[in-house]
Amino acid sequence: MIVVMRSNATEESIQTVLTRLSDHKLTGHISQGEERTIIGVVGAAIPPTLCEEMERMEGVQQALRITRPYKLAAREFHPLDTVVMVRGIPVGGKGCVVMAGPCAVESEQQIVETARSVKAAGATMLRGGAFKPRSSPYTFRGLGEIGLQLLALAREETGLPIVTEVMTPTDVELVARYADVLQIGARNMQNYQLLEEVGRSGLPVMLKRGLSATFEEWLLSAEYIIAQNNPNVILCERGIRTFETATRNTMDINAIALAKRRTHLPVISDPSHGTGKWYLVVPLALASLAAGADGVIIEVHPDPDRAQSDGGQSLTFENFDRLMPQINAVASAIGRSLITSSNLIEKPVPYNGREVI
Numbered sequence: 001m002i003v004v005m006r007s008n009a010t011e012e013s014i015q016t017v018l019t020r021l022s023d024h025k026l027t028g029h030i031s032q033g034e035e036r037t038i039i040g041v042v043g044a045a046i047p048p049t050l051c052e053e054m055e056r057m058e059g060v061q062q063a064l065r066i067t068r069p070y071k072l073a074a075r076e077f078h079p080l081d082t083v084v085m086v087r088g089i090p091v092g093g094k095g096c097v098v099m100a101g102p103c104a105v106e107s108e109q110q111i112v113e114t115a116r117s118v119k120a121a122g123a124t125m126l127r128g129g130a131f132k133p134r135s136s137p138y139t140f141r142g143l144g145e146i147g148l149q150l151l152a153l154a155r156e157e158t159g160l161p162i163v164t165e166v167m168t169p170t171d172v173e174l175v176a177r178y179a180d181v182l183q184i185g186a187r188n189m190q191n192y193q194l195l196e197e198v199g200r201s202g203l204p205v206m207l208k209r210g211l212s213a214t215f216e217e218w219l220l221s222a223e224y225i226i227a228q229n230n231p232n233v234i235l236c237e238r239g240i241r242t243f244e245t246a247t248r249n250t251m252d253i254n255a256i257a258l259a260k261r262r263t264h265l266p267v268i269s270d271p272s273h274g275t276g277k278w279y280l281v282v283p284l285a286l287a288s289l290a291a292g293a294d295g296v297i298i299e300v301h302p303d304p305d306r307a308q309s310d311g312g313q314s315l316t317f318e319n320f321d322r323l324m325p326q327i328n329a330v331a332s333a334i335g336r337s338l339i340t341s342s343n344l345i346e347k348p349v350p351y352n353g354r355e356v357i
């Protein structure tokens with residue numbers, strides 16, 4: 001249920017509504033719009049007469065049931081787009097962002113060179129996994145904390161905020177010390193303890209859609225995070241598993257447009273995992289933006305043939321350079337603009353190419 005307060009409702013009447021909800025063992029989450037306040041009501045059992053009861057209260061304009069199971073993620077709760085701020089960069093709203101970098105952090109040289117190259121091309125943030133969920137236990141599973149330290153170094157060199165995955169609740173505290181955006185990988189979309197822990201961190205969270213998760217399951221996972229009073233959730237569509245085997249996954253562009261309609265959360269598209277083929281990344285990135293995505297996340301590697309993971313879907317620096325003007329063109333065609341980080345650091349310190357690993 002949502003309770004829409006009158007535009008002139010007093011702070012006191014808002015508090016009285018919250019108290020009444022807690023008398024019913026329900027929780028009220030406040031969405032403060034410019035015009036009015038909306039209270040999202042969540043709890044196990046909402047009495048059938050609650051709408052009428054709320055509408056009798058001082059300052060309440062309307063109480064409406066939300067029939068969909070996700071409430072705080074629903075557009076009705078927060079009619080305007082949520083903008084998640086990442087080190088001063090807005091994700092969602094009018095601008096589009098580009099997160100770029102390797103699948104996994106492999107060495108200082110690799111991550112710093114990539115960060116410098118994608119930044120020069122106009123990327124907004126740096127991606128790179130330090131903790132990698134891999135299908136086989138015998139493949140490269142990331143550098144762990146060293147990988148996080150190398151990401152932090154690349155951020156110092158370039159000013160690009162870091163997006164990196166956290167895989168277990170017990171690692172959240174560690175990863176949160178380095179990351180600007182905590183990534184929940186597709187395989188962990190329904191790891192509810194992890195969702196609650198990243199929720200409690202208060203940091204921006206990018207929630208990837210599970211390999212075989214329905215749209216509704218994806219949004220219910222977002223709900224877990226927001227219910228911990230962390231509204232900084234960014235959805236990420238990364239392709240789903242279907243009968244089709246010609247591509248790694250089926251890029252569900254429907255879900256991008258639908259998420260923009262049904263929720264207020266920013267939506268990022270990951271055409272690298274969505275297609276699994278570097279030569280399909282560019283068309284699907286452009287299609288995603290045209291469909292309303294608030295940005296893309298793209299795997300880029302200095303030498304994809306030698307990448308420790310996901311080389312086949314990674315763009316070279318040259319291919320990423322070629323993608324960026326096309327992203328700009330699509331963004332401006334739909335009345336949006338690409339947010340670059342070029343104004344974040346005026347003069348990056350030259351990188352001396354030290355190899356530490």
Ligand code: PEP
Nearest residue numbers: 103185186187208238273
């Ligand atoms: C990744 O971003 O490298 C990754 C492992 O993605 P996903 O969880 O979508 O498979």
Ligand code: MN
Nearest residue numbers: 103299309310
């Ligand atoms: Mn990857």
